[in-house]
Amino acid sequence: MIYDDIARRLQEGDEDQVPRLVSQALAHGLAPEEVLEKGLIAGMNAVGVKFREREVFLPDVLLAAKAMHAGISVLKPKLAQEGLPARGKVVIGTVQGDLHDIGKNLVAIMLKGAGFEVVDLGKDVPPERFAEAAEKEGAAFVGLSALLTTTMPVMAKVVEALRSRGLGGKVKVMVGGAPVTQDYAREIGADLYAFDAASAVERAQALARG
Amino acid sequence: MNDGLDQEGALRTTAPLKIPVRDILPDAASVLRAQGVSGPARKKVADLGRQALALLESLASPAAVVEGVSLDEFMEVFRGEGLNESPNPIEKIFPFASGLALFAVTLGDKVRGKIDALFTTDDFALGCLLDTAASLAADRAAAWLEARCSAPSQRLRARPKGGALSGGRAPQEIRPLRYSPGYCGWHLSGQKKLFARLKPERIGLRLNESWLMSPLKSVSGVIVTAPASRHAVEPSYGFCASCRNRTCKTRSGTRPEGLGKEAA
Structure with missing residues (x-):
């Protein structure tokens, strides 16, 4: 079955074969959202499980993500015609004052791989910009990353900025980064804490499922 | 800039120093290990690891x-x-120092720019491996300096200028070890005075309002040359609970391979 082939090649990080197979599937008249769900997302989910169980490692996940992006670029025009299957939109960024963005990038890549639509605001992002983007984009989540104890307090300001726009509770806030803890997340009124990129995806998926 | 070293390889200058990039390149296995790869990596990943190191060698200054x-x-x-x-x-350590040297070291701007570019082109794995390799290299660059502060000759220009150091030279193993703002209770805001004193802008380092250095892949702090036993820290302070680094117990006795075998 072509979906299995796509998923298998994606797990191998084959950035040449995945888009070729996706094109082939579309040429055979298969529905783009099925190609996405049963081929690409199924492949990324399998990589996620193997990563959690330490059968594969971060570089393998990232190679798979590159193959996934190559596949999505083929699907995108078709999906745009039919409307993206919404698993939720996530606004993500590294908070103001902080320039570390590798962790945030990994979370963004893995969320995309799990079928979320990600709006990446980059690094050094002021609180108001998160709130503004969450409102404008109709985001289900806002993901905040900080790698410094001195920039962690900006996360609380983002929570406050969302509340002052009437988005408190409606837009879920997920926080993570080396100095951030579950206790800190609770203290500032964030909805979710993620220890790493894999747990960020799991928690976002759980919340999206309700 | 000069190499700042005398014939025996000890530091002898306060002018900006150029560190030979080959001296601080980590090996491919360390890079993969730091990314969680345990055991042999598949060929594609191993090749990327080597590619990341080649990029690092060409871009780091x-x-x-x-x-x-x-x-x-x-x-x-x-x-x-x-x-x-x-x-x-x-x-509790520095009052027993026989030498104190402030330092800052950076790999320069180009590496960071390349990491960003790789993420933009979806080359996530290579970008991430380069990021990890650069982090290891920055740490090795700090260790390179540390190794040149090594006992027993105490050749570093870290001798006290006035201000008597208590403890002096203890009749035991002397060991230089680095400590940085943001770790071990030294608040990150300590960067402000460190920068004011050291002026690392001379090597292109800047400090933002959160006291974060840019470019990233830079390390600053103090190298404390003190009896080895003084460096042994028990991670029992309140702030240790939230520290994910926890290298305090091991780093006092080790140094990355190839850096300063002559050191204590």
Whole structure:
């Protein structure tokens, strides 16, 4: 079955074969959202499980993500015609004052791989910009990353900025980064804490499922 | 910039130093290990690891500034903005130092630019491996400096300028070890006074309003040359609970391979 082939090649990080197979599937008249769900997302989910169980490692996940992006670029025009299957939109960024963005990038890549639509605001992002983007984009989540104890307090300001726009509770806030803890997340009124990129995806998926 | 070393390889200058990039390149296995790869990596991943190291070698331009200070001078820098944790292990170590040297080291701007570019083109794995390799290299660059502060000859220009150091030269193993703002209770705001004193802008380093250095892949702090036993820290302070680094117990006795075998 072509979906299995796509998923298998994606797990191998084959950035040449995945888009070729996706094109082939579309040429055979298969529905783009099925190609996405049963081929690409199924492949990324399998990589996620193997990563959690330490059968594969971060570089393998990232190679798979590159193959996934190559596949999505083929699907995108078709999906745009039919409307993206919404698993939720996530606004993500590294908070103001902080320039570390590798962790945030990994979370963004893995969320995309799990079928979320990600709006990446980059690094050094002021609180108001998160709130503004969450409102404008109709985001289900806002993901905040900080790698410094001195920039962690900006996360609380983002929570406050969302509340002052009437988005408190409606837009879920997920926080993570080396100095951030579950206790800190609770203290500032964030909805979710993620220890790493894999747990960020799991928690976002759980919340999206309700 | 010069290499700042005498014939025996010891530091002898406070002018900006150029560090040979080959001296600080980590090996491919360390890079993969730091990414969680245990056991043999598949060929594609191993190839990317080598590619990341080649990129690092071509793009990094490691440079450092280092300056020996007296105990009083260091205390002023260490006090920073008055935000340090108390108690903290560093304040229990440096009074016994026979040498104190402020330092800052950077790999330069190009590596960071390349990492960003790789993420933009979806080359996530290579970008991430380069990021990890650069982090390891920055740490090795700091270790390179540390190795040149090594006992027993105490050749580093870290001798006190005034201000008597208590403890002096203990009749036991002497070991230089680095400590940085943001770790072990030394508040990150300590960067402000460290920068004011050391002026690492000379090697292209800048400090933002959160006291974060840019370019990333830079390390700053103090190298404390003190009896080895003084460096042994028990991670039992309140702030240790939230520390994910936890290298305090191992790093006092080790140094990355190839860096300063001559050191204690």
